[in-house]
Each structure stands twice: as structure tokens, then as C-alpha cells.
Amino acid sequence: xxxxxxxxxxxxxxxxxxxxxxxxxxxxxxxxxxxxxxxxxxxxxxxxxxxxxxxxxxxxxxxxxxxxxxxxxxxxxxxxxxxxxxxxxxxxxxxxxxxxxxxxxxxxxxxxxxxxxxxxxxxxxxxxxxxxxxxxxxxxxxxxxxxxxxxxxxxxxxxxxxxxxxxxxxxxxxxxxxxxxxxxxxxxxxxxxxxxxxxxxxxxxxxxxxxxxxxxxxxxxxx
Amino acid sequence: xxxxxxxxxxxxxxxxxxxxxxxxxxxxxxxxxxxxxxxxxxxxxxxxxxxxxxxxxxxxxxxxxxxxxxxxxxxxxxxxxxxxxxxxxxxxxxxxxxxxxxxxxxxxxxxxxxxxxxxxxxxxxxxxxxxxxxxxxxxxxxxxxxxxxxxxxxxxxxxxxxxxxxxxxxxxxxxxxxxxxxxxxxxxxxxxxxxxxxxxxxxxxxxxxxxxxxxxxxxxxxx
DNA sequence: ACCTGAACACCGTTCAAGT
DNA sequence: ACCTGAACACCGTTCAAGT
Numbered sequence: 471x472x473x474x475x476x477x478x479x480x481x482x483x484x485x486x487x488x489x490x491x492x493x494x495x496x497x498x499x500x501x502x503x504x505x506x507x508x509x510x511x512x513x514x515x516x517x518x519x520x521x522x523x524x525x526x527x528x529x530x531x532x533x534x535x536x537x538x539x540x541x542x543x544x545x546x547x548x549x550x551x552x553x554x555x556x557x558x559x560x561x562x563x564x565x566x567x568x569x570x571x572x573x574x575x576x577x578x579x580x581x582x583x584x585x586x587x588x589x590x591x592x593x594x595x596x597x598x599x600x601x602x603x604x605x606x607x608x609x610x611x612x613x614x615x616x617x618x619x620x621x622x623x624x625x626x627x628x629x630x631x632x633x634x635x636x637x638x639x640x641x642x643x644x645x646x647x648x649x650x651x652x653x654x655x656x657x658x659x660x661x662x663x664x665x666x667x668x669x670x671x672x673x674x675x676x677x678x679x680x681x682x683x684x685x686x687x688x689x690x691x692x693x
Numbered sequence: 694x695x696x697x698x699x700x701x702x703x704x705x706x707x708x709x710x711x712x713x714x715x716x717x718x719x720x721x722x723x724x725x726x727x728x729x730x731x732x733x734x735x736x737x738x739x740x741x742x743x744x745x746x747x748x749x750x751x752x753x754x755x756x757x758x759x760x761x762x763x764x765x766x767x768x769x770x771x772x773x774x775x776x777x778x779x780x781x782x783x784x785x786x787x788x789x790x791x792x793x794x795x796x797x798x799x800x801x802x803x804x805x806x807x808x809x810x811x812x813x814x815x816x817x818x819x820x821x822x823x824x825x826x827x828x829x830x831x832x833x834x835x836x837x838x839x840x841x842x843x844x845x846x847x848x849x850x851x852x853x854x855x856x857x858x859x860x861x862x863x864x865x866x867x868x869x870x871x872x873x874x875x876x877x878x879x880x881x882x883x884x885x886x887x888x889x890x891x892x893x894x895x896x897x898x899x900x901x902x903x904x905x906x907x908x909x910x911x912x913x914x915x916x
Numbered sequence: 917a918c919c920t921g922a923a924c925a926c927c928g929t930t931c932a933a934g935t
Numbered sequence: 936a937c938c939t940g941a942a943c944a945c946c947g948t949t950c951a952a953g954t
Contacts, residue, residue, distance in 0.1 A: 511939050512940095576854075615892075624847020635804050643803055647814070647818045665835055669838075724947060734921075735920095740919085
């Protein structure tokens, strides 16, 4: 005997949208299918989100909220917090690959105004705080931030694509230019996926190493 | 008095598609607008490319061909060749931002079979050769390759987005979490763009440093 | 052999009409 | 105040019909 639901909430729409995109792919997510999934007319979505682009932007931010929830709070160092952020980013978007490629929508959301992408802004804030704690400020803080963002966004985009193709894309590509050792020739999907993951973490380490070096240079010149 | 053009070539379609996407954005590129631009019926595109997805994939590979052409061949070291590759990638996709976000189509193209993404494969081959020359092989070669790909793809995707919004997105975001020094508060579009560019190159350096370190470890353990 | 035009199913979106 | 349904313009795609 739940209270009668007079009107849906945004979250109901977003959760339904996520389910559709996860199960049937991004193209299956239409205003009509979404309305249908929520048990309302197809056009109702327009009073809630304005238009479909805004819906997709909010969907991306909604999933970013799941990243925030997974980061946790007890980390030994700012670098480990950033590692946890990357791990959360990775695991959440691996679970929702259709949403990963909606990243480009963030630009529009942020441009659109305050509060339209609260979780993305919060996530940025977490990264920036960690970088400050590592000793970065000013121009180098921004450069460090952007290095991290670029790498994790690119890596997750390519990986979610590859997973969507059962890693076959990577295997074909690597074999084509003979990059493989004998092991690669017989590598299973899972083994290739593991290697891709190693590359992700190697890249994250490389970026963080560079960030720490910038921080050291900053504090050295300040003292 | 050029010879009468009995039928268009794929390149005519691709160049027209590129012009439409550059001028009016990706949404303006429809089978009808493309047919119109080429002076043929809207549906003719289907005999040339099969369907629109394939067209978009070939468009991305076509632009990748421009990257190849811009890399040049006289480089003092493999690392400098890779730097030139990044510079070419950057300048070409800055000129065609609408195509930059088509990166995800590559996966489908490669999966689809041989020869559907020749330029992307060639570009991969160049990177792999350079990494080999640096001393990488086997698993580390693949990890190095993937680190470079992830970073450059992510950086270019975010930067082309930001440029599309006149850098306003980055300015808003940075000011929002107080990352700025006093200079940032009054930074112009161009100055922010320059800082973004610095971040791109700092990231590239970080990745290449890590790659070189892997190469050194490899050769040390081999000797 | 290559191109066209009508046609189909579907999409984002609007708005007057319902309750 | 919230929802619906018809309607519009447009899109990707197919295919029989033209030359």
C-alpha cells in the first residue's frame, strides 16, 4: 500500500533511462521508450527535463553521482584518494558503458548554468582539493587537474568501447600490427581485458608521478 | 572542360561531409544534406557506404588520414616522432572538432573487418614501430601503446569540446572551485586555451616518460 | 549500371485539449 | 496543476521504377 504516486520524480526517469541504455543500448533510449518505461506519456519527459539533450546531460551527471558514492573517505594520502577516484570512475562506467560516451554533454551542462551538473562539479572539487593537498596551486593545479581528467576520460571511453566488442577490437588491432608476443596470439578475452586494465593503471601512475613532480618543484621554489 | 563526372567518388562524399560537419555541426550531417551537397539524390549514399554509421566511421578514418599526412618523416628520435604524431593529431582534430567525437566508431570499423579503417591502423602501426625502437616489446609494448592512445584521445575530446564553447566551460569550472590564481580570474579565452594546451603537452610528456622508463627496465632485464 | 522518388517506420518536439 | 494525444517536421532506410 505505498502512497499513490501522483507524479514521478526526476530520479525515477533517470533510473529508468539508465536501465534502458544498459540493456538495449543508447539508441533504444528515446523519449517514447522512456515515457513508456515510467508508465507515463512519451511527452511528459519534456516538463521534467526540457528536452532530450538535457536529459542525457543529467543522466551523465546522475551516473557521476554513483562515482562519488563509491570513492569513500578514508584514504591515507591525496594520491590514494585520487587512485580511489579512478577506481570508482572505472567500475561505475564499466557497469554503464552507454553512458560513458555521453561525457561530451558535460560541456553543455556546465555552460548552461549553475547546478545543472552538481555531481561533476563535486567530483572536480574532490580532485582539486587532493591536488592542493599535494602542494599544487595556480597554473600547475589546473594543468595537473586537466592531465588527470584527460587520461581517465580517454581510457574509460576506449575501454568501455572495447568491452562492448568483447575485447575483439583490441585483439584484432594488436595482432594486425604484430605487437604481440606468442602469448597474445592465444590470449583470451579476459587476458586482454586484464592487460587493458594494466595499461589504465600504468597511465594513472604516470600522470600522478608527473603531478607529484610538479608539486615538488612548486614547494621547492616556494621555500 | 573537365571530364564529365559520371559518378562521385567516396572522397567527394567524405570531403562534402566534412565541410557540412565543420560548418553546421554534426547534427546537420544527414543523408539528405550530404546527397544534396554532392549534387545527388539523398539515397545515393547507401550504395557508396552502406549506411550512415559506416559513413561516419569512414569519415573518422578519412580525417585520421590527414593526421598521417601531417606527421612528416624526419624525426631525430622515436620520442620526437611520437611528439609529432600528437601535434598532428591535435592540429587536425582542432580543425575538425565535430569529427573528434566520432572516435567511438573506430571500434565498429575495426570489428567490421579488414581495410575498413586503414588510416587508423596505419597510425597505430607508426606508434607501435616507434615504441619498438624505444625498446619495448610484448606486453609492455601494448601497455605503452594504450597509455598513449588513451591520453591523446581523452585530451583531444575534452579540448575540442572546450574550444567549441569558447573555453567558457573551463573558465566557469575552474572559477567554481577556486582553482585560480588572481591571473585566472581575468584570464582571456586565449590564455585559458594556452593553459589547456600546456596541460596537453605535460600529459604527453608524463606518458612518454613512463614509456621510456618501461623501455629501460625491459632492456636492462634483457641484458 | 547508376540514379531517383515515393514510401515506411520512427524520432524529437509542440500544443491544444482533456481531467 | 498535471497528463494525453494528435500533429509536424525530419530522419535513416528500402525498393520498385526510371534512364
